Structure formats: C-alpha cells, structure tokens
Amino acid sequence: MRVTIADVARVAGVSKTTASRVLNTRSEVDRSTAARVREVIDRMGYVPSSGALGPARESSRTIGMLVPSLTWPWMGEVVQGVVDTLEAAEFGLLLFTCNRGTESVERFTSQVSARAFDGLLVVEPENTLDMLTALHRKGLPVVLIDDRGHHPDFPYVTAANHEGGAAAARHLLSTGRRRPLVLTGPTRFGCVRDRLAGFRTTYAEHGHALDSGLVVESDFTEADGREAVRRMVREGRDFDAVFAHNDLGAVGAMAALRASGLGVPEDVAVIGFDDIPMAPLTEPSLTTVRQPMRRMGETAAGMLLARLAGGTATAAPVVLPTELVVRQSAPAAAG
Amino acid sequence: MRVTIADVARVAGVSKTTASRVLNTRSEVDRSTAARVREVIDRMGYVPSSGALGPARESSRTIGMLVPSLTWPWMGEVVQGVVDTLEAAEFGLLLFTCNRGTESVERFTSQVSARAFDGLLVVEPENTLDMLTALHRKGLPVVLIDDRGHHPDFPYVTAANHEGGAAAARHLLSTGRRRPLVLTGPTRFGCVRDRLAGFRTTYAEHGHALDSGLVVESDFTEADGREAVRRMVREGRDFDAVFAHNDLGAVGAMAALRASGLGVPEDVAVIGFDDIPMAPLTEPSLTTVRQPMRRMGETAAGMLLARLAGGTATAAPVVLPTELVVRQSAPAAAG
DNA sequence: CTGAAAGCGCTTACAG
DNA sequence: CTGAAAGCGCTTACAG
Incomplete structure (x- = not known):
C-alpha cells in the first residue's frame, strides 16, 4: 500500500493539515513539529501523489x-x-x-x-x-x-535568418563568387523567405542581381538537393557557388557536384544553413550559417x-x- | 470557468454517475440517454480534468x-x-x-x-x-x-550485437581482409563486448586470430576514433580494414585514413555499426551494421x-x- | 437503466 | 502554531 499524507500525520501525531503544511514549507509551523514530520516523511518514504493532487493543484508542473x-x-x-x-x-x-x-x-x-x-x-x-x-x-x-x-x-x-542569408552572401562575394545558385527550402516557410531576402539584398547591394534561373526551391532533403543540382549542371547552368537553405541540401549539392566532376570549393563553393552535427564531418567539411x-x-x-x-x-x-x-x-x- | 462533469450532468438532466458512465462508455446506459449526454458534452466542449481524476484513476496513461x-x-x-x-x-x-x-x-x-x-x-x-x-x-x-x-x-x-559483429567479420573476410583494426566502444558496455566477441570468433573460425595490438578501445566519438586511427598509422601498424563499433567512430577513422593518404576502401576497408542518418552520405558512403x-x-x-x-x-x-x-x-x- | 452517497489524497479557508 | 471540516472533479460500490 502506498503511504499517504494521512499515514504520515498519524505516525507523526499531527493533523493532515499540519503535515500538508510542512510538505509545502509554509512558514506557520513550529520548528520542532516540522522537524518531526519531516523525519517521519523520510522514514516512511512518503511522496505526494501527483494524481491525487487533483483539484487543489493549479499547476501540473x-x-x-x-x-x-x-x-x-x-x-x-x-x-x-x-x-x-x-x-x-x-x-x-x-x-x-x-x-x-x-x-x-x-x-x-x-x-x-x-x-x-x-x-x-x-x-x-x-x-x-x-x-x-x-x-x-x-x-x-x-x-x-x-x-x-x-x-x-x-x-x-x-x-536571425535574414542576417544569416546576408552573411552567406557577404562571404561568397568576398571570395569572388558572382553567380550563386540558391537552393531554397519550401517557400511557405518564413525562415526560407528571410534567408533568401537577406542573401538577395546583399548581392544586389554589391551590384549583382540574382539570376532568377538560379533560384530553385527544394524540400530540405538531401535527395532533393542532389537532384536539383544535378539537373542544373546537366542543363549547363553557369554558377560558381551554392547557397543551400539547410545543411542536408548542401550535402546533397556536394554529392551532385562531385558526381559531375566539379570540385568543391575550386569550381563551386558550397554554403549550408543550420550547422548540424555532420557539417564538420563532411568531405570537404561544410561551411555553413550556424543556428544556435x-x-x-x-x-x-x-x-x-x-x-x-x-x-x-x-x-x-x-x-x-x-x-x-x-x-x-x-x-x-x-x- | 472550466466545465465540469457536474455541469454536463445538470444540463443533460442526469446524475453525475450517469454522465461519468457515458464518458467511460460503460454498457449499462440507455442509448437515448447516452446520446443526449454525448450531445451536451460536445456542445459544452467538456473534457475530463486529468488532474482531478485524482484518486479514482489507476493509470496516468x-x-x-x-x-x-x-x-x-x-x-x-x-x-x-x-x-x-x-x-x-x-x-x-x-x-x-x-x-x-x-x-x-x-x-x-x-x-x-x-x-x-x-x-x-x-x-x-x-x-x-x-x-x-x-x-x-x-x-x-x-x-x-x-x-x-x-x-x-x-x-x-x-x-543482435554478436551476430552483427560476426556479419562484419564475414564481409571483411570475404573481401580478403585479414588484418582488421577493431575500434571498440567502451568495454563496460555489454553491446561492445558482444560485437567484439562475434567479430573475434568469426575471424578465429576462419583461422585468423585477431592481433591484440589491433584492438583499441575508443569512446564512441568521432574525434577519438580519428585520433586512435591516426596513432595506429603513425606507429606503423599494419592493417587492411577497420571495424568501428559505431558509425561516428568509423567516420573519424575515415578522416584519419584520408589525412594519412590511405585510400578507402582500396588500402583500408571501413565498416561501422548503427547506420546513422549520415552513414549513406559520407564520402565514400559507409558500409555498416544496421541497428533497427x-x-x-x-x-x-x-x-x-x-x-x-x-x-x-x-x-x-x-x-x-x-x-x-x-x-x-x-x-x-x-x- | 439510474441515482444518492461515499471516498480517492490533498489543500485551504475558518476557527481557535 | 494547530486542527476539524469542507471541497476539488471524478468514480465506484450499493441500492433501487
């Protein structure tokens, strides 16, 4: 049988009210009474029944x-x-x-x-x-x-999705990449729109409008990222960088580039977004915008x-x- | 104010007992009564208070x-x-x-x-x-x-850790690998001991005792796997395969081998354990023993x-x- | 098939 | 500082 507050009270020789009070460390209990009750609680291994707190409790914690x-x-x-x-x-x-x-x-x-x-x-x-x-x-x-x-x-x-996109753009620009392919996530997501806006604005500010043919929507999976990049390469699109809106997509992009005989980063630089655990472990390791x-x-x-x-x-x-x-x-x- | 079972009963014109019965779909309720109560429940948006179930309930579900x-x-x-x-x-x-x-x-x-x-x-x-x-x-x-x-x-x-270890051994043996390096996990884990035993037994059955100098304990991290393999290479140990007890360790092993100029799988074959999501995405992709x-x-x-x-x-x-x-x-x- | 009553373990006015 | 009593929302014998 589970020990209840009534058991504790009985053994300690106090009322349930008092036992309840020491349980909830109310101030209005005599020190020695409290000590005695506490001793009984420990000895009997009493623990309040959360279920039974029932009506009285306000919070489930x-x-x-x-x-x-x-x-x-x-x-x-x-x-x-x-x-x-x-x-x-x-x-x-x-x-x-x-x-x-x-x-x-x-x-x-x-x-x-x-x-x-x-x-x-x-x-x-x-x-x-x-x-x-x-x-x-x-x-x-x-x-x-x-x-x-x-x-x-x-x-x-x-x-900071907008600023993250901007940071990716600044980094690519600083290394001379003028024609980035952007592999977005599903555009119904606010974060995706923000990342793209930050990236686009930054490129524009530097005098390089994004080629709309080089902005492709993907679904955040590795497989889709790979397929999208493979298609762009096969279509003969000219790009010198990939900004993927998530790391999994970037991993897929790197696989497609490798399969096409393109070197990363020599021919195409790749930046992801997230910094997932595998990002530092890819080959080459993945540059990315870290979300905390x-x-x-x-x-x-x-x-x-x-x-x-x-x-x-x-x-x-x-x-x-x-x-x-x-x-x-x-x-x-x-x- | 939250609606209680008493409210439902009152509105439906039944007792709390009956309301409770339809709530718990007890059989002994008249169909039309049950329907009426259910209608009230829906209309009032009544939901039992889990907290208040209190004493009566046996399970917290x-x-x-x-x-x-x-x-x-x-x-x-x-x-x-x-x-x-x-x-x-x-x-x-x-x-x-x-x-x-x-x-x-x-x-x-x-x-x-x-x-x-x-x-x-x-x-x-x-x-x-x-x-x-x-x-x-x-x-x-x-x-x-x-x-x-x-x-x-x-x-x-x-x-099936023992069998998994054995399967890894059989695979390596079938491809002519005679001197495997085993990168175990912490040996206090039963799974680690089993994987090692299955691997060791299988090699022994094929007439190739494991070289004890080629069994090294690691801690399941990528960094430690990398360091261990780096050390083995530097010490001039001779091995033609690595069996890591987890995929992260295998990823570390591959990085160390690459850094040492050794080809995977040409010079050294690598097998992991787990089949984590990144296993198919490494370069080269990782052969591994999949745990479901x-x-x-x-x-x-x-x-x-x-x-x-x-x-x-x-x-x-x-x-x-x-x-x-x-x-x-x-x-x-x-x- | 239905309901009045008791009780689950706890807390909180209320009264001393 | 302490306790008897009421009550939280629900369920379950028990009696009809």
Whole structure:
C-alpha cells in the first residue's frame, strides 16, 4: 500500500493539515513539529501523489512540446535545450508529434484541455496553426520555436535568418563568387523567405542581381538537393557557388557536384544553413550559417516558464544571432 | 470557468454517475440517454480534468522515458519509435535526461513515486543502475533499450550485437581482409563486448586470430576514433580494414585514413555499426551494421504497454536482427 | 437503466 | 502554531 499524507500525520501525531503544511514549507509551523514530520516523511518514504493532487493543484508542473519529427538532424539539440531548462526548474516535459493527421491533432487537443500540461512549446508541424491559435485563445500559453510561418500572434524565438542569408552572401562575394545558385527550402516557410531576402539584398547591394534561373526551391532533403543540382549542371547552368537553405541540401549539392566532376570549393563553393552535427564531418567539411539550436530550445523554454510565473502574456519575439562557420567547402579568401 | 462533469450532468438532466458512465462508455446506459449526454458534452466542449481524476484513476496513461542524451545521432529514431507507439495507444510520453548528476536522479525518482507515469523506458545513463533496480523492486514496470550493461533483471530489447559483429567479420573476410583494426566502444558496455566477441570468433573460425595490438578501445566519438586511427598509422601498424563499433567512430577513422593518404576502401576497408542518418552520405558512403533503432523504440514501448495491460512481469528479452548494409567504404567482393 | 452517497489524497479557508 | 471540516472533479460500490 502506498503511504499517504494521512499515514504520515498519524505516525507523526499531527493533523493532515499540519503535515500538508510542512510538505509545502509554509512558514506557520513550529520548528520542532516540522522537524518531526519531516523525519517521519523520510522514514516512511512518503511522496505526494501527483494524481491525487487533483483539484487543489493549479499547476501540473509539466509543459508540453509539439514537434513535427524527432529525426530531423537538429531536433535533438532543440529538445535537449528544452529539457535542460525545464529540469532545472523542476518541470517535466510531455512530448508529442502530430504525425497521424487529424486524429493525432484531436487527441493532442484533448490532452491540453485535460490540463496535462501548463504551457506548450511548438516547432510547428504542418496544418496545426488553426489548432494552435484556438488553444492560445483558450488561454494556453504557447511559445513557437523557429517561427516557420511568421505568426505575429505568438511569442516566438527564432534565428536571425535574414542576417544569416546576408552573411552567406557577404562571404561568397568576398571570395569572388558572382553567380550563386540558391537552393531554397519550401517557400511557405518564413525562415526560407528571410534567408533568401537577406542573401538577395546583399548581392544586389554589391551590384549583382540574382539570376532568377538560379533560384530553385527544394524540400530540405538531401535527395532533393542532389537532384536539383544535378539537373542544373546537366542543363549547363553557369554558377560558381551554392547557397543551400539547410545543411542536408548542401550535402546533397556536394554529392551532385562531385558526381559531375566539379570540385568543391575550386569550381563551386558550397554554403549550408543550420550547422548540424555532420557539417564538420563532411568531405570537404561544410561551411555553413550556424543556428544556435540548443539555445533556441533553452530560450523558448525560459520564455514559457517566465510566462507561467506571471510574466506578460505577449512577450516580444527573441531573435538569436546566427554565425557563419567557415570550413573547407567555402573557405575564406586567400591572404 | 472550466466545465465540469457536474455541469454536463445538470444540463443533460442526469446524475453525475450517469454522465461519468457515458464518458467511460460503460454498457449499462440507455442509448437515448447516452446520446443526449454525448450531445451536451460536445456542445459544452467538456473534457475530463486529468488532474482531478485524482484518486479514482489507476493509470496516468503516461509513460516515462529516461535517456542519457537526446543529441546522439540515433536517439531521435528511438524516441520517434516510442512516441509513435505510445500515441497510437493513447499514452503520453514524459521525457527525462539525468544529466545533472545526483540531483537529477533524485528529482527523477520523486516524479516516479508521485505516479507521474505508469512505466519507464530507459536507455541507461551512466550510474543509474542502482536507482533503476530500486524502482523496479518497488513495482515500477521498466523496459531497457539497448541493454548496455547486461542486466538480466530487466526486460529489454536490443540488437543482435554478436551476430552483427560476426556479419562484419564475414564481409571483411570475404573481401580478403585479414588484418582488421577493431575500434571498440567502451568495454563496460555489454553491446561492445558482444560485437567484439562475434567479430573475434568469426575471424578465429576462419583461422585468423585477431592481433591484440589491433584492438583499441575508443569512446564512441568521432574525434577519438580519428585520433586512435591516426596513432595506429603513425606507429606503423599494419592493417587492411577497420571495424568501428559505431558509425561516428568509423567516420573519424575515415578522416584519419584520408589525412594519412590511405585510400578507402582500396588500402583500408571501413565498416561501422548503427547506420546513422549520415552513414549513406559520407564520402565514400559507409558500409555498416544496421541497428533497427526505430523498431527498437517501438518494440520496447510495445513490451511496456503489454506489461501494463496485465502481461507477465518478466517478459523475455527481445533481440532484433541487425543487417549488414554494404556501401562504398567496404564494398562486396568483385565478381 | 439510474441515482444518492461515499471516498480517492490533498489543500485551504475558518476557527481557535 | 494547530486542527476539524469542507471541497476539488471524478468514480465506484450499493441500492433501487
């Protein structure tokens, strides 16, 4: 039989009220009484039953997190950042992926209403915006990570995508690359549009308008990046660099270039975006724009926690800086 | 104000008892009554309060998962497999990493006792065995994934490590490699000892005892694998293949070989273990022994669920088959 | 098929 | 500083 607060009270010779008070470290308990109760608690190995906290409790001390997939190369870092921050604050993490269509979404929604968690962190899966908006309206605190679609209604943390694109452009320009091929991600994503805008603007400012035939949309997979570059080479397109909107796409691009007999970086320099764990391990190692994934997770968790602690409902968005990491696939200008 | 079962009952003109019964789809309710209650539930948007289920409920319909890190290259697959299985069974997943020493472990333990979850899946972090054993004794159902230390007390699911090692050996032998360098993982892990034993036995069976000077322990990181191979080359060791106990180590080995001017696979064939997402993307692509990580997660979750549903307490271990994936770094014998 | 009542483990006014 | 009592939202014998 599980030991309850009634058992503790009985053994310690106090009322449940008093036992409850020392449990919640209320000040109005006599020192020696408190000590005695605490001793009994330790001895009996008593632990409050979270389930039974029931009505009395306001908070589940748990937050939910909804992500499209756990197998994306950078997702582990984000979730690790979230878990670390939450554990330090003594919050648990309930993890969801909505990968089975409408049914998953409904199930997820009911968990929310059931108050299984106090707030929600989300890397937005496709087609969940309506649901998220509804939940948010109902009063569930929500923080978005990597604002994929530009939703001004939600507090969010994201990376400096525009500046990241600009940094990639400056780097390529500084090494004399005038005709970059841009391998974008799906353009419905806000981050993709920002990366492209930063890149395009910077090239334009230097007097080199982007060749629209050299801007191709891809889907963030390695296979599609490879195929797109292979096609461009076969069509005889003239380009001296590739700016891929994610590292996986850049890896695919490098494979296609290698297969076509083109040297990286001699013939074509390649820059990715993300700095996933494999980026430094490719051959040649990949120059890329680093997103601070773990910090994004930590920051988002921190914002949500602050909100739950009574912070303002509409926190300002946080834009974390990106950083150009120069490696072999697009080295710095010689000398 | 949140709508409670009392509200529903009042509006529907029935007792709380009856409302509760239709909620739990008990058979003893009149069809038309049930329909009316259900209509009210829908209209009012009623959802049971999980917290308030309190005493009455036996299960939290949540399981916990404890992992050492979320950023290991194969962890995403395992957790995804777990989440998929759990969501299909309408269970939630509470995720923990014990990465802050004793304090984390204690916090974790108290969550268990508080019945935040009904069972536990674990990829064993270092120094948690005592805690896990204690929890298990207290009646918490536990299933281990990737039995790292050989703990016969727990049900577990693992990959066929011994056979995987043997398969790697057979493949190298079939391509004429007689002097393999073995880059093991930490030998305190059961999986490492099994992989080595399978490899060693197979070589011995073919009349080629492993050179003990060519078996070196590494720590599963890319950097350490690289350094170990670099050192072996510099010392002038003679080997024509590398069998690394994980893919990251194999990637490091390939980098060291390349840096030493040795060709892969011409001079040295390389085989890894795991088949992480980057394995097919390396240059040359990595031949490896595939562990079915996602299926391991699914299987472990399934075992735990079965146990919770009243299955036997001591399920037999499940050993999932590994599969040799032949790519460029150790190609099949010509012809 | 249905409902009044008791109880789950805990907390919180309220009264001393 | 302490305790008896009420109540949180729900379920489950028990009785009709």
